[in-house]
Amino acid sequence: xxxxxxxxxxxxxxxxxxxxxxxxxxxxxxxxxxxxxxxxxxxxxxxxxxxxxxxxxxxxxxxxxxxxxxxxxxxxxxxxxxxxxxxxxxxxxxxxxxxxxxxxxxxxxxxxxxxxxxxxxxxxxxxxxxxxxxxxxxxxxxxxxxxxxxxxxxxxxxxxxxxxxxxxxxxxxxxxxxxxxxxxxxxxxxxxxxxxxxxxxxxxxxxxxxxxxxxxxxxxxxxxxxxxxxxxxxxxxxxxxxxxxxxxxxxxxxx
Amino acid sequence: xxxxxxxxxxxxxxxxxxxxxxxxxxxxxxxxxxxxxxxxxxxxxxxxxxxxxxxxxxxxxxxxxxxxxxxxxxxxxxxxxxxxxxxxxxxxxxxxxxxxxxxxxxxxxxxxxxxxxxxxxxxxxxxxxxxxxxxxxxxxxxxxxxxxxxxxxxxxxxxxxxxxxxxxxxxxxxxxxxxxxxxxxxxxxxxxxxxxxxxxxxxxxxxxxxxxxxxxxxxxxxxxxxxxxxxxxxxxxxxxxxxxxxxxxxxxxxx
DNA sequence: ATTTATATGATTGAAATCGATCATATAAAG
DNA sequence: CTTTATATGATCGATTTCAATCATATAAAT
Numbered sequence: 301x302x303x304x305x306x307x308x309x310x311x312x313x314x315x316x317x318x319x320x321x322x323x324x325x326x327x328x329x330x331x332x333x334x335x336x337x338x339x340x341x342x343x344x345x346x347x348x349x350x351x352x353x354x355x356x357x358x359x360x361x362x363x364x365x366x367x368x369x370x371x372x373x374x375x376x377x378x379x380x381x382x383x384x385x386x387x388x389x390x391x392x393x394x395x396x397x398x399x400x401x402x403x404x405x406x407x408x409x410x411x412x413x414x415x416x417x418x419x420x421x422x423x424x425x426x427x428x429x430x431x432x433x434x435x436x437x438x439x440x441x442x443x444x445x446x447x448x449x450x451x452x453x454x455x456x457x458x459x460x461x462x463x464x465x466x467x468x469x470x471x472x473x474x475x476x477x478x479x480x481x482x483x484x485x486x487x488x489x490x491x492x493x494x495x496x497x498x499x500x501x502x503x504x505x506x507x508x509x510x511x512x513x514x515x516x517x518x519x520x521x522x523x524x525x526x527x528x529x530x531x532x533x534x535x536x537x538x539x540x541x542x543x544x545x546x547x548x549x550x551x552x553x554x555x
Numbered sequence: 556x557x558x559x560x561x562x563x564x565x566x567x568x569x570x571x572x573x574x575x576x577x578x579x580x581x582x583x584x585x586x587x588x589x590x591x592x593x594x595x596x597x598x599x600x601x602x603x604x605x606x607x608x609x610x611x612x613x614x615x616x617x618x619x620x621x622x623x624x625x626x627x628x629x630x631x632x633x634x635x636x637x638x639x640x641x642x643x644x645x646x647x648x649x650x651x652x653x654x655x656x657x658x659x660x661x662x663x664x665x666x667x668x669x670x671x672x673x674x675x676x677x678x679x680x681x682x683x684x685x686x687x688x689x690x691x692x693x694x695x696x697x698x699x700x701x702x703x704x705x706x707x708x709x710x711x712x713x714x715x716x717x718x719x720x721x722x723x724x725x726x727x728x729x730x731x732x733x734x735x736x737x738x739x740x741x742x743x744x745x746x747x748x749x750x751x752x753x754x755x756x757x758x759x760x761x762x763x764x765x766x767x768x769x770x771x772x773x774x775x776x777x778x779x780x781x782x783x784x785x786x787x788x789x790x791x792x793x794x795x796x797x798x799x800x801x802x803x804x805x806x807x808x809x810x
Numbered sequence: 811a812t813t814t815a816t817a818t819g820a821t822t823g824a825a826a827t828c829g830a831t832c833a834t835a836t837a838a839a840g
Numbered sequence: 841c842t843t844t845a846t847a848t849g850a851t852c853g854a855t856t857t858c859a860a861t862c863a864t865a866t867a868a869a870t
Contacts, residue, residue, distance in 0.1 A: 301865040302817040317671060320693075324579075324610065324617055327857085337819050342858080355579065358614035358826075359857065362579055384568070413608060430692065437685065437705055445712055447702020447720050450692055457700055465702050465720060557836040557847040582827085592849050597828080613856075614827065 311336070312344050316353050319363040326360040386510045386534050387411035390475055393506065397422040398472040401500045404429040404456035404493065405477030407510040415441055426469055428457035428496065444469075448496075458492040466499040474504040480518035481511050481535075483546035485527055487520040494522040501525065506532065513537035517545040566591075567599050571608045574618040581615040641765045641789050642666035645730055648761065652677035653727040656755045659684040659711035659748065660732030662765040670696055681724055683712035683751065699724075703751075713747040721754040729759040735773035736766050736790075738801035740782055742775040749777040756780065761787065768792035772800040 311334060318333065319325055325333075330341045345361050348354045354361050387410040394400055402408045402425060412432045415425070416439040425436060426444045436443055446469065448462025476497050480487035486509055488494050501507045509524075509531050516537045525531050527548050535542075566589060573588065574580055580588075585596045600616045603609045609616050642665040649655055657663045657680060667687040670680065671694040680691060681699045691698055701724065703717025731752050735742035741764055743749050756762045764779075764786050771792045780786050782803050790797075 301819090302815090302867050304867060305817095308817070314672070317694075322689075324612065326612070338857090339819060340817080343817085357579060357581075357612050360612055362617060430688065433685065433705070434689070437710075443705040444716075445700065445702045445705065447700045447712075450688070450698040450700065455692075457702075461699075461720075461723065465716075468716065556834075556849090557838095557845090559837060560847095563847070593827090594849055595847080598847085 312348060315344055316348055316363070319354050319361060324357075324360060324362040330361070382512055382536055383407045383410040383510070384414070385536060386512065387414055387475075389534050390473070390508050390510070391418055393473055393508070394418070394420055394423060395472075396420055397424075399424040399426060399470065401466075401469070401471045401474040401504060402427040402429060402432050403474070403476040403497060403500065407477045407512065408432070408475045409435070411475050411510075412436055415439070426466075426471060428462055428466075430455045430457070456493065456496075458490075458496055463495050463499045466496065467503060469503055471500065471504040472506070474500045474507040476500065476507060476509045476524075476531075478509050478511050478515065478524060479520045480515050481509075481533065481545070481547060482517060482519045483527075483548075484519075484523070485529075486511075486524040486531065487518070488522055488524050489520040491522045494524050497524055501529070501531065508532050508534050511535045511537075513541060516541050516547065567603060570599055571603055571618070574609050574616060577618075579612075579615060579617040585616070637767055637791055638662045638665035638765070639669070640791060641767070642669055642730075644789050645728070645763050645765070646673055648728055648763070649673070649675050649678060650727075651675055652679075654679040654681060654725065656721075656724070656726045656729040656759060657682040657684060657687050658729070658731040658752060658755065662732045662767065663687075663730045664690070666730050666765075667691055670694070681721075681726060683717055683721075685710045685712070711748065711751075713745075713751055718750050718754045721751065722758060724758055726755065726759040727761070729755045729762040731755065731762060731764045731779075731786075733764050733766050733770065733779060734775045735770050736764075736788065736800070736802060737772060737774045738782075738803070739774075739778070740784075741766075741779040741786065742773070743777055743779050744775040746777045749779050752779055756784070756786065763787050763789050766790045766792075768796060771796050771802065 315330065315334060318330075327338060327341055330336075330345075331338055334341070336344075345354065345356055348361075349356045354363050383406060386407060390411055391414055400423065402412055409429065409431055412425070412427075412435050415423070415436065422442075424442045424444060425432070426446065427433060428446055428448055430450070433443060433445060445457070446462055446465035448457030448465065449459035450457055478486040479489055488497070507530070511533060513536050516535070533547070570585065570589060573585075582593060582596055585591075585600075586593055589596065591599075600609065600611055603616075604611045609618050638661060641662060645666055646669055655678065657667055664684065664686055667680070667682075667690050670678070670691065677697075679697045679699060680687070681701065682688060683701055683703055685705070688698060688700060700712070701717055701720035703712030703720065704714035705712055733741040734744055743752070762785070766788060768791050771790070788802070
C-alpha cells in the first residue's frame with residue numbers, strides 16, 4: 301500500500317547507508333532488514349543506482365565508494381604481490397602455539413591473509429587492526445584484541461588504553477609496518493601508532509618490520525626505533541638500494 | 556587442458572589482487588581478464604572463498620575481508636521490526652556527550668543501527684560486539700572497544716581481559732540483551748557473556764535490558780541479575796503476559 | 811470530499827546463473 | 841617411458857533472478 305514520499309526517501313537513504321557500512325548486501329537481506337518485498341527492494345536499488353549512489357549486482361547490491369576503511373582498501377591493492385612476498389618470509393617464524401602481534405597497515409595485513417591457509421596449530425593472533433580482525437574472524441585462528449579507540453575513519457584501535465592493554469601481552473613475534481627506513485632507523489607519521497608499535501616491540505621476543513623497497517631512504521614525523529633496538533628488517537629492496545641509503549645489513553632478511 | 560600447479564596458484568592470487576582493486580567483478584569480466592572459462596572462474600572463486608580471501612555473489616565476486624558474522628546476520632532478520640521498536644525506546648535516554656555501552660546480541664544491535672541517523676553530538680559508544688563495530692565504523696560515531704578474546708565463530712569479545720578492560724570505563728547507559736526473563740530476574744546461557752554484562756552494569760548509571768515478548772517466562776543457564784538490581788526492562792510484551800510470568804511491573808517501560 | 815497519482819506486493823514468463831557430470835589433454839608421479 | 845592424477849572446458853537440468861504487468865490501498869491534489 302502506498303506510503304508517504306518522505307518514508308520512501310528515508311528508507312532509500314537508510315539502504316544507502318546500510319550498503320556503505322556493509323559493502324555488500326544480498327537482496328534477501330535487504331528485504332529482511334527493511335521489511336519490504338523483493339519488488340520494492342529492486343525498485344529502491346534501481347533508483348539508488350540511477351542516482352549513482354550504489355552499484356547493482358545480480359542478487360544484491362554494493363556501495364561503490366567510501367567503504368568502511370577506504371584508504372586502507374585503496375592502498376591494499378597496490379603492490380599486493382610484493383607485500384605477499386614479504387609476508388611469506390615471516391611465515392616460517394610463526395611456530396605452533398606461539399603468539400603473533402599483527403600491526404595495522406597493509407603489509408602486515410598481507411601476513412594475515414596467509415594465516416588461514418598456513419594452518420599453524422594453536423597460533424594466537426593479537427591485533428588492533430580491524431581489517432585483520434574481520435579477515436580472521438571465523439577462520440579458526442584464535443583472535444585477541446587488546447582494544448582501544450577507533451577514531452574517525454581509521455582502521456586501527458589506538459590511544460592510551462590500547463597501549464596499556466597491549467602491555468598485558470607476552471608476544472613471541474611482532475609484525476610491523478613502517479612508512480620509512482633511514483640509516484637512523486624506522487619511521488612512521490602518526491605518533492599514536494608509533495606508541496602502540498613501541499608497546500608491541502617492548503613485549504615481543506622478536507619484531508619484524510616489513511618494508512617495500514620504495515620506502516627505503518624515506519623518513520616521517522615520528523621515529524619508531526633505531527637500528528640498535530634489535531628490529532629485523534624484511535624487505536624486497538636490493539643490497540644496492542640498501543647500501544646507497546646506508547642501511548646496516550646486519551640482522552636482516554632480504555627477499 | 557591441465558596446467559601446472561603454480562600457474563593455478565598464480566592465477567588465483569592474481570584474481571584475488573584484481574578483486575581487491577576492483578572491489579567487485581562480474582563473472583564475465585573475470586573470464587575475459589584471465590582468459591578462462593566460466594567453469595574455471597567459478598572453481599577459482601570457490602577456492603578463494605573457502606580460504607576466506609573473497610566473497611562470492613551470484614554472477615560475480617567481491618573482495619571482502621569480512622566474512623561477516625553469518626550466524627549473527629541470520630538471527631538479525633528475525634523480528635527485526637519489533638527489535639527496532641525496543642531500540643527506539645532507548646534512544647531518548649542517550650543524551651549529548653554521554654557514553655553508551657552496547658552489548659552483543661541482535662536486540663542491542665538494533666539500537667546501533669539507529670545511531671547514525673540519530674546524530675547525537677559527542678555520543679561515545681563502548682562495545683565489544685564486532686557487528687556493532689563494523690556497523691558504526693566510519694559513521695562518525697566515536698567508537699571504543701574494551702577488547703578481549705574472539706573465540707570460534709562468536710561475534711563478541713569476551714574473557715577475563717574483556718571484563719577487566721570494561722571496568723576502566725564510566726558508562727552512562729548500558730543496553731543489554733537477555734535470553735530469558737522470569738520472576739527471579741534476567742538470564743543468559745553463556746557464563747562468559749554474563750560476566751561481561753555484570754561488569755557493564757556495575758559501571759553504568761542506568762542499564763536497560765531489551766527483551767522481546769517470546770522470551771518472557773524463559774530461563775537459561777546463567778543468571779544475569781535479580782529484579783532488585785535496578786535494571787530496567789524494555790519489552791513489547793503485554794501487561795497480561797508479564798503478569799502471568801509474575802514479572803514485577805516497577806521500573807519498566809512497555810512498548 | 812472527491813479525484814488523481816503512485817507506492818506496494820503478487821504473479822508470471824523469460825533469462826541468467828549454478829552445481830554436477832563428463833571427456834580430454836597434460837602435469838606429476840612412478 | 842608408463843601410469844596416475846587433475847585442471848580444464850563443455851553440456852545440461854535445476855534453481856534463481858529479473859523485468860513487466862496488474863490489482864489495490866493510500867498519499868497527494870483538487
